[in-house]
């Protein structure tokens with residue numbers, strides 16, 4: 763009998779020290795921030811992922827699918843900036859050696875910015891993940907093809923922007939992979 767009382771007292775003590783199960787629901791804002799962190803940890807470029815997602819005011823309340831859409835939007839913004847840069851360089855009357863690959867790059871980026879990425883973002887919104895993966899992968903391939911076209915020259919004026927597009931694509935694809943695993 764004494765042993766039982768002891769046991770029950772001990773049990774009560776133990777229960778009192780356990781964290782309340784409702785505690786984790788008290789900080790929804792912090793949980794959302796953690797979702798961004800957890801998601802970015804599963805991508806190849808953590809810092810780029812964090813800065814891209816946090817710069818969007820909608821990211822705090824987004825689920826993983828929302829984060830994938832925001833990241834695809836970052837890819838589009840980056841590709842669009844790259845195309846602007848290419849067209850700006852073309853407008854500065856470069857020598858023919860540089861002009862040829864720049865013009866080729868513009869040809870590659872125009873459909874990516876106008877059609878491929880907007881369609882990929884729309885597909886993400888509808889949950890058509892395969893189509894979104896296809897469009898994003900294509901954007902990455904075009905950035906690579908653009909960069910490669912300068913390989914005959916000693917340098918490329920668009921290396922940094924092409925690399926950013928590719929890195930953002932890799933981040934977006936990694937986030938979509940999380941979604942594909944959870945279905």
Ligand SMILES: *[C@@H]1O[C@H](CO)[C@@H](O)[C@H](O)[C@H]1NC(C)=O
Pocket residue numbers: 863866910911912913914
């Ligand atoms: C650049 O692209 C053009 C057009 O497709 C191609 O003919 C050329 O071989 C490419 N140059 C390099 C260095 O990849």
